[in-house]
Amino acid sequence: MIDELLGKADGVCKGIGSSQHLYRQGFISNGPQGALLPVGTGIGRMVRETENVVVSFVGEGTLGEGVTYEALNLSALLKVPQVFVCENNFYSQSTAQTRNTAGSIPDRFRAFGLKTFLANTWDLPSLMQTVGEAIAHARGNSEPVAIVMTTYRLNAHSKGDDDRDAEEVAFFRQNDPISWISEGNNHLAQRFSEIDEEVESYFDTALSKPELPLDSYVGDQMPRRTSARYTPAAGFEGRVIERVNAFLREEAERGAMIIGEDIADPYGGAFKATKGNGQDFPDAIVSTPISEAGLVGVAAGYSLAGRRGIAEIMFGDFVTYAFDQIVNGISKYHHMYGKQASCPVTIRMPMGGKRGYGATHSQSLEKFL
Ligand SMILES: Cc1ncc(C[n+]2csc(CCOP(=O)(O)OP(=O)(O)O)c2C)c(N)n1
Numbered sequence: 613m614i615d616e617l618l619g620k621a622d623g624v625c626k627g628i629g630s631s632q633h634l635y636r637q638g639f640i641s642n643g644p645q646g647a648l649l650p651v652g653t654g655i656g657r658m659v660r661e662t663e664n665v666v667v668s669f670v671g672e673g674t675l676g677e678g679v680t681y682e683a684l685n686l687s688a689l690l691k692v693p694q695v696f697v698c699e700n701n702f703y704s705q706s707t708a709q710t711r712n713t714a715g716s717i718p719d720r721f722r723a724f725g726l727k728t729f730l731a732n733t734w735d736l737p738s739l740m741q742t743v744g745e746a747i748a749h750a751r752g753n754s755e756p757v758a759i760v761m762t763t764y765r766l767n768a769h770s771k772g773d774d775d776r777d778a779e780e781v782a783f784f785r786q787n788d789p790i791s792w793i794s795e796g797n798n799h800l801a802q803r804f805s806e807i808d809e810e811v812e813s814y815f816d817t818a819l820s821k822p823e824l825p826l827d828s829y830v831g832d833q834m835p836r837r838t839s840a841r842y843t844p845a846a847g848f849e850g851r852v853i854e855r856v857n858a859f860l861r862e863e864a865e866r867g868a869m870i871i872g873e874d875i876a877d878p879y880g881g882a883f884k885a886t887k888g889n890g891q892d893f894p895d896a897i898v899s900t901p902i903s904e905a906g907l908v909g910v911a912a913g914y915s916l917a918g919r920r921g922i923a924e925i926m927f928g929d930f931v932t933y934a935f936d937q938i939v940n941g942i943s944k945y946h947h948m949y950g951k952q953a954s955c956p957v958t959i960r961m962p963m964g965g966k967r968g969y970g971a972t973h974s975q976s977l978e979k980f981l
């Protein structure tokens with residue numbers, strides 16, 4: 613796995629998948645939130661014939677995605693031994709759970725008839741027992757169960773993006789089992805530092821390992837050796853994102869609603885397109901749960917009602933979740949309703965590679981639009 617993280621040919625996915633896209637011996641991970649839940653249900657249909665169960669991990673922020681509920685329903689109806697582990701760490705990227713998730717988390721699972729267990733990552737004996745019971749129930753009854761697991765994330769979500777209260781983080785760091793172990797004065801602490809050293813020295817050797825020769829890998833694909841030349845527009849100063857930010861500020865001033873994931877201040881969006889604007893126009897900048905289909909639909913409704921709705925898709929790759937709204941709605945409201953309706957919605961999204969985001973965060977899907 614370390615080789616994979618470093619993009620080396622010896623990695624579990626030859627260094628192609630990297631941190632978000634891992635596949636090995638019954639383990640599968642992917643970038644788009646929630647998308648693997650129904651896939652887990654499908655795998656579970658097969659393992660039903662064995663003693664195995666499927667365990668699907670999902671963050672509490674992903675409860676914003678509709679596909680989550682489709683998977684819960686399907687899994688219950690198909691009687692699949694699938695253990696849904698919902699890790700509630702109180703945050704979805706930069707957005708606190710209180711602003712992301714309405715109602716009760718355990719009740720979401722109970723609504724589909726799942727036996728729902730509660731656990732946390734601080735009371736370890738109880739955690740072990742609860743997980744054991746949950747798996748036994750799924751296996752014994754061939755039906756899905758849920759474990760709602762309270763936990764906390766100690767580090768930044770991604771590349772150093774952390775706006776959480778420092779005292780809060782320090783509190784959880786101090787009370788984290790890994791801190792108990794590493795700072796203790798016993799055989800576990802000793803073993804911990806041995807493992808730490810082992811990892812450090814592995815990194816030193818792994819860094820010089822070869823990457824997969826790309827030519828051998830892309831031989832069956834379209835030619836990749838193209839170059840894009842960027843010609844700045846006349847009179848254009850500064851970075852593109854600064855122009856986008858200024859444009860969105862003007863639109864907010866004019867009464868537009870700008871809606872998207874993690875776009876409120878202080879974070880201001882994954883690529884900072886709204887940074888600073890939320891403070892001045894708090895009602896205009898609406899941070900949402902992870903719900904691309906939903907948030908694009910909301911922007912469309914706002915536009916149909918006569919105001920300007922601007923939706924931001926955090927990574928252009930996830931516009932696929934909103935395609936129904938775009939293809940079967942937004943693109944044809946005008947003509948479908950005999951030119952009586954107009955839906956001047958703007959959907960903005962960054963697309964493209966070169967930032968090291970991997971297979972599900974670096975595509976150029978413009979042609980579908
Ligand atoms: C469909 C989709 N939309 C947006 C993202 C970008 N994104 C990656 S992680 C994340 C927050 C996830 O929060 P949560 O589900 O609570 O999981 P946690 O990281 O807290 O465990 C977001 C919005 C994504 N990967 N997939």
Ligand SMILES: [Mg+2]
Pocket residue numbers: 671672673699700701702703704705
């Ligand atoms: Mg979370």
